[in-house]
Amino acid sequence: MELAFKISTAMKDVPTHYCPGCTHGVVHRMVAEVLEELNIRERTVGVAPVGCAVLIYNYLNNDFMEAPHGRAPALATGAKRARPDLILYTYQGDGDLASIGFNEIFHAANRGEKITVIFINNGIYGMTGGQMAPTTLPEQVTTTSPDGRDVSQTGFPVAVSEALATQATPGFIVRCSVHDGLHQIQTKKLIRRAFQNQVDNRCFSLVEILSTCPTNWGLTPQQSLEHIRDNTLQHYKLGILKSPEEV
Amino acid sequence: MTKVLMKGNEALGEAAIRANCRNYFAYPITPQTEIAEYMVRRLPEVGGHFVQAESELGAVNMVYGAAAVGERVFTSSSSPGVALMSEAISYLAGSQLPAVLINIVRGGPGLGGILPAQSDYFMATKAGGHGDFRLLVLAPAGVQEAADLVMDAFDLADKYRNPVMIIGDGMIGQMMEPVEFREYNTPEGIDRSYANTGAKDRPPTIVKSLFLDPQQLENNNLELLAKYRLMEQHEIRFEEYAVTDKMDVLVVSYGMMARICKTAIDELNQEGHRVGIVRPITLFPFPSSAIYKAAARARKVIAIEMSTGQMVEDVRLAVRGRRAVQFYGRTGGIVPTPAEIRQQLLKLIK
Numbered sequence: 331m332e333l334a335f336k337i338s339t340a341m342k343d344v345p346t347h348y349c350p351g352c353t354h355g356v357v358h359r360m361v362a363e364v365l366e367e368l369n370i371r372e373r374t375v376g377v378a379p380v381g382c383a384v385l386i387y388n389y390l391n392n393d394f395m396e397a398p399h400g401r402a403p404a405l406a407t408g409a410k411r412a413r414p415d416l417i418l419y420t421y422q423g424d425g426d427l428a429s430i431g432f433n434e435i436f437h438a439a440n441r442g443e444k445i446t447v448i449f450i451n452n453g454i455y456g457m458t459g460g461q462m463a464p465t466t467l468p469e470q471v472t473t474t475s476p477d478g479r480d481v482s483q484t485g486f487p488v489a490v491s492e493a494l495a496t497q498a499t500p501g502f503i504v505r506c507s508v509h510d511g512l513h514q515i516q517t518k519k520l521i522r523r524a525f526q527n528q529v530d531n532r533c534f535s536l537v538e539i540l541s542t543c544p545t546n547w548g549l550t551p552q553q554s555l556e557h558i559r560d561n562t563l564q565h566y567k568l569g570i571l572k573s574p575e576e577v
Numbered sequence: 578m579t580k581v582l583m584k585g586n587e588a589l590g591e592a593a594i595r596a597n598c599r600n601y602f603a604y605p606i607t608p609q610t611e612i613a614e615y616m617v618r619r620l621p622e623v624g625g626h627f628v629q630a631e632s633e634l635g636a637v638n639m640v641y642g643a644a645a646v647g648e649r650v651f652t653s654s655s656s657p658g659v660a661l662m663s664e665a666i667s668y669l670a671g672s673q674l675p676a677v678l679i680n681i682v683r684g685g686p687g688l689g690g691i692l693p694a695q696s697d698y699f700m701a702t703k704a705g706g707h708g709d710f711r712l713l714v715l716a717p718a719g720v721q722e723a724a725d726l727v728m729d730a731f732d733l734a735d736k737y738r739n740p741v742m743i744i745g746d747g748m749i750g751q752m753m754e755p756v757e758f759r760e761y762n763t764p765e766g767i768d769r770s771y772a773n774t775g776a777k778d779r780p781p782t783i784v785k786s787l788f789l790d791p792q793q794l795e796n797n798n799l800e801l802l803a804k805y806r807l808m809e810q811h812e813i814r815f816e817e818y819a820v821t822d823k824m825d826v827l828v829v830s831y832g833m834m835a836r837i838c839k840t841a842i843d844e845l846n847q848e849g850h851r852v853g854i855v856r857p858i859t860l861f862p863f864p865s866s867a868i869y870k871a872a873a874r875a876r877k878v879i880a881i882e883m884s885t886g887q888m889v890e891d892v893r894l895a896v897r898g899r900r901a902v903q904f905y906g907r908t909g910g911i912v913p914t915p916a917e918i919r920q921q922l923l924k925l926i927k
Contacts, residue, residue: 404634408640412642
């Protein structure tokens with residue numbers, strides 16, 4: 331019999347600690363498959379964030395360093411500048427990247443660092459137990475916005491990708507989603523392009539991925555996917571926000 | 578090798594290049610910005626890499642990234658900037674990465690001033706960041722020694738896989754002195770098996786300081802402690818000057834302050850007094866035993882610093898109550914003159 335499917339060689343065959351319905355596992359697998367397809371696993375170094383995905387190095391089968399909260403793009407910068415032959419990617423959540431690490435991501439993008447950023451945006455702090463993030467939707471209930479996010483006091487959701495895309499430095503900046511199969515296929519293609527850009531020594535690449543957090547959203551896995559479709563997408567538009575071809 | 582006249586900050590940078598370091602990341606801050614201005618010219622000549630970071634946080638985390646891929650790397654800053662770096666310094670220590678950090682100290686607290694001070698002794702030796710760790714701290718007393726210690730710092734960082742800090746007051750960065758760079762060869766057999774170099778024909782390496790299991794974290798901390806004990810056995814450095822039996826006063830002082838003290842001591846000894854000095858070169862590990870022994874040969878002991886009294890605490894611990902340890906210090910960027918030190922020492926001699 332022909333083998334129809336097997337686990338990516340860039341993935342370790344172990345169960346993850348992620349909650350049921352969390353999309354980290356889906357995105358981990360996409361990254362692993364891209365590393366395998368582009369045949370770059372053996373020269374790839376990942377930078378783990380602070381947050382639920384800090385343990386990504388238990389699941390992906392490439393070298394990893396562990397960043398202080400928000401600083402992953404700076405680590406990737408130092409590593410890539412010191413060893414341009416390596417492929418560097420960061421994997422960061424929205425508390426990590428959009429809040430405490432905004433300065434690091436902004437300047438890494440603006441310097442045009444030849445790194446790849448996987449940005450998981452689920453609009454909440456997962457690991458610390460469901461606090462409001464800069465990316466939390468208006469009126470969304472979290473443990474630190476118990477009456478719903480009040481935009482008059484806390485502002486509107488931070489649109490990191492749009493902010494980065496306004497700068498003149500060439501880059502590849504996209505937003506996608508993993509709430510259904512069709513969008514997952516698109517997301518995988520964009521992740522592949524983001525790594526291909528680095529293989530070609532082309533530009534900074536960031537893939538923002540709208541993701542779930544059923545546990546802290548207080549929703550079932552199915553409801554969480556529907557929440558992205560019905561609510562998150564109203565605030566975060568999908569698409570290619572910046573592409574090196576434009577410049 | 579010939580002597581060249583160089584500004585301290587430039588000599589620090591040149592010494593790093595000669596120690597085969599090719600990576601430097603920094604953010605401007607007075608009084609050490611000349612290091613970056615020197616490195617941006619010099620590094621491209623040797624195929625090196627420099628990024629002017631977005632902040633000291635950016636700079637030190639770039640250092641972390643370059644260290645994690647197994648490359649020699651350093652950064653430099655001054656007091657408030659180093660404080661900002663303390664988060665990543667702790668990560669470097671926790672994940673056992675070699676790196677060199679230079680602090681050209683200015684007066685504090687807060688924004689403080691830009692003139693020379695020694696008020697970061699506590700930060701360097703006790704509180705480089707959160708958690709149970711130590712930096713190996715080297716304190717030069719001039720441009721030549723600064724250049725020599727930079728080369729040693731890279732070797733020590735690799736030997737112990739621990740960050741090493743060079744701490745110099747602002748004067749060392751700004752003054753010009755003749756310096757001769759010694760021949761340098763990178764030690765053979767440095768173990769880079771920890772580094773993230775791509776998992777080809779081997780399992781992935783993971784550079785990390787997260788240990789959720791308390792037993793694993795304690796084990797890591799004990800591993801660090803064992804390295805600090807080894808440093809105490811093998812790396813203590815100090816200079817003794819005019820240390821004799823039956824001294825009237827033993828001075829303990831480091832860095833440029835010690836040089837000023839020496840001038841005063843020379844004068845006093847020519848007049849027939851007996852004053853000696855122990856100058857710690859490693860602030861951690863601290864030369865406690867040497868100070869204890871020298872203190873026993875003196876009637877009185879005094880620590881002299883450009884601070885309100887930081888190293889003096891370690892001197893008191895070293896002396897173990899055998900002598901009362903006096904203190905004299907100026908702060909805020911005021912550098913005591915030899916005449917001022919002489920006056921203080923004469924008070925003790927009487």
